[in-house]
Amino acid sequence: xxxxxxxxxxEMAAALAAALxxxxxxxxxxxxxxxxMAALANHVHDGIILDRQLxxxxxxSLIPRVRALKSGIPVIVLTARGAVDERVRGLDMxxxxxxxxxxxxxxxxxxxxxxxxxxxxxxxxxxxIGNLVFDFDGRQASxxxxxxxxxxxxxxxxxxxxxxxxxxxxxxxxEESVYGYDDEIQSNSLDAHVSRLRRKLSETSAGVxxxxxxxxxxxxxxxx
Amino acid sequence: xxxxxxxxxxEMAAALAAALxxxxxxxxxxxxxxxxMAALANHVHDGIILDRQLxxxxxxSLIPRVRALKSGIPVIVLTARGAVDERVRGLDMxxxxxxxxxxxxxxxxxxxxxxxxxxxxxxxxxxxIGNLVFDFDGRQASxxxxxxxxxxxxxxxxxxxxxxxxxxxxxxxxEESVYGYDDEIQSNSLDAHVSRLRRKLSETSAGVxxxxxxxxxxxxxxxx
DNA sequence: CGAGCAGGATTGCAGCAACGTTGCGGCGCC
DNA sequence: GGCGCCGCAACGTTGCTGCAATCCTGCTCG
Numbered sequence: 001x002x003x004x005x006x007x008x009x010x011e012m013a014a015a016l017a018a019a020l021x022x023x024x025x026x027x028x029x030x031x032x033x034x035x036x037m038a039a040l041a042n043h044v045h046d047g048i049i050l051d052r053q054l055x056x057x058x059x060x061s062l063i064p065r066v067r068a069l070k071s072g073i074p075v076i077v078l079t080a081r082g083a084v085d086e087r088v089r090g091l092d093m094x095x096x097x098x099x100x101x102x103x104x105x106x107x108x109x110x111x112x113x114x115x116x117x118x119x120x121x122x123x124x125x126x127x128x129i130g131n132l133v134f135d136f137d138g139r140q141a142s143x144x145x146x147x148x149x150x151x152x153x154x155x156x157x158x159x160x161x162x163x164x165x166x167x168x169x170x171x172x173x174x175e176e177s178v179y180g181y182d183d184e185i186q187s188n189s190l191d192a193h194v195s196r197l198r199r200k201l202s203e204t205s206a207g208v209x210x211x212x213x214x215x216x217x218x219x220x221x222x223x224x
Numbered sequence: 225x226x227x228x229x230x231x232x233x234x235e236m237a238a239a240l241a242a243a244l245x246x247x248x249x250x251x252x253x254x255x256x257x258x259x260x261m262a263a264l265a266n267h268v269h270d271g272i273i274l275d276r277q278l279x280x281x282x283x284x285s286l287i288p289r290v291r292a293l294k295s296g297i298p299v300i301v302l303t304a305r306g307a308v309d310e311r312v313r314g315l316d317m318x319x320x321x322x323x324x325x326x327x328x329x330x331x332x333x334x335x336x337x338x339x340x341x342x343x344x345x346x347x348x349x350x351x352x353i354g355n356l357v358f359d360f361d362g363r364q365a366s367x368x369x370x371x372x373x374x375x376x377x378x379x380x381x382x383x384x385x386x387x388x389x390x391x392x393x394x395x396x397x398x399e400e401s402v403y404g405y406d407d408e409i410q411s412n413s414l415d416a417h418v419s420r421l422r423r424k425l426s427e428t429s430a431g432v433x434x435x436x437x438x439x440x441x442x443x444x445x446x447x448x
Numbered sequence: 449c450g451a452g453c454a455g456g457a458t459t460g461c462a463g464c465a466a467c468g469t470t471g472c473g474g475c476g477c478c
Numbered sequence: 479g480g481c482g483c484c485g486c487a488a489c490g491t492t493g494c495t496g497c498a499a500t501c502c503t504g505c506t507c508g
Contacts, residue, residue: 126253127252128238128241128251128253151482151483151484152483152484153483153484153485154483164362166226166371167359167362167364168362168363168364168371170363185485186485186486187485187486187487188466188467188468188485188486188487189484189485189486191466191467191468191469192468192469192470192484192485192486193484194467194468195467195468195469195470196469198468199469211373212466212467212468213364213373213374213375214375214376214465214466214467214492214493214494215375215376215465215466215494216363216376216379219364219371221371375493375494375495376494376495377494377495378494409496410496410497411496411497411498412455412456412457412496412497412498413495413496413497415455415456415457415458416457416458416459416495416496416497417495418456418457419456419457419458419459420458420459422457423458436455436456436457438454438455438456438503438504438505439454439455
């Protein structure tokens with residue numbers, strides 16, 4: 001799960017990134033509307049958390065442009081302006097939810113989960129490959145009903161691979177899904193995660209293998 | 225090949241997923257009509273396998289909505305109701321095929337293959353030449369659903385040729401797409417890649433050939 | 449019509465870049 | 479303070495890739 005936060009207050013951004021990180025979500029941060037559009041054009045996000053007061057305009061103005069680009073993506077608007085008519089306006093503009101500051105992080109998380117559940121954009125509920133079942137809603141992988149207890153990074157790797165099961169996932173794409181686009185990574189630690197994942201998948205006879213294609217990326221497929 | 229199965233019985237779903245998996249098909253599973261619409265909105269499927277008895281309604285009601293979304297996509301209806309007038313009704317509703325339970329998996333597979341053969345190209349992001357399908361989005365080539373495990377350079381050659389399928393690609397153009405502008409190349413290694421590609425394409429009976437035009441370049445076309 | 453030639457095809461080989469694996473240390477979290 | 483995740487780096491391994499030598503094929507020109 002990868003979300004884009006459009007918010008100019010750095011403290012808020014950092015706090016949310018930390019909170020979402022505990023639920024294995026990747027949060028990309030865009031401080032302005034321009035940054036947000038650039039990020040959306042170049043990356044695949046599952047949802048947007050949008051602040052209204054931004055240096056270069058009202059966050060709501062982003063919504064039509066977002067809809068033009070990726071019509072079904074869920075948008076949650078955050079704002080200090082919490083009056084009823086403001087909410088109505090935000091929702092009429094196309095937002096899927098509207099949350100007034102100050103808010104409890106728990107509530108935001110719950111609303112995100114709810115949106116993702118009923119959102120048309122986060123599609124197939126589960127992926128099955130071999131004996132492996134990946135539950136995108138519950139964000140967990142299981143083999144023959146037994147839940148795999150995977151650390152965060154490995155889970156993100158597997159999720160990204162399962163989302164595009166049977167198709168190659170480019171290395172750069174994978175890095176983005178696991179680390180986010182601004183998070184630097186200057187080692188082969190992605191390979192390390194893949195390696196550990198492979199061991200666990202084979203130890204549990206998941207019936208899947210992570211096949212690597214040199215110079216391109218990886219792909220998840222049933223083992224022969 | 226990626227199919228969407230709309231079916232509420234989990235056993236059936238698991239069995240079909242296993243059967244199709246053996247033929248290198250990807251099966252996404254949607255247990256309800258709502259899930260199906262969500263999945264269709266966000267993923268590229270090559271066909272739909274639709275059960276009639278679903279928790280939230282008759283599967284047939286999905287067909288008009290599917291047609292509105294992706295008009296040409298093949299739909300196979302599965303049902304326990306096999307009477308003739310039921311079949312007629314299903315087909316009149318727009319289904320491409322109608323199969324009564326219980327059915328043989330082999331028959332279903334054959335009908336899927338038949339439908340795929342005569343259906344127009346669903347996803348504009350793929351090119352089909354002979355039995356070869358090149359997925360420009362996923363950057364991979366497959367023959368009859370089986371993914372070709374090609375190294376980077378060969379994949380680039382094939383991609384460039386598939387982009388201009390049936391037309392000649394100048395040698396210099398090909399070199400550019402394979403090596404980039406600044407990368408120098410002072411040997412016939414491009415020919416070497418073409419040669420290796422040819423071998424793999426014929427070994428997998430891809431039904432395509434790389435024809436060379438002396439002094440000009442190459443072109444990809446179905447073999448005779 | 450045949451020899452010569454130029455461009456293309458094929459293949460072995462060696463270098464090296466990409467990938468795999470593992471251990472370590474730091475850091476955060478119970 | 480113990481435990482486990484994670485980034486990192488070192489080192490082993492694989493197999494892609496550029497190169498060149500050799501063979502093949504079609505074109506040209508006398």
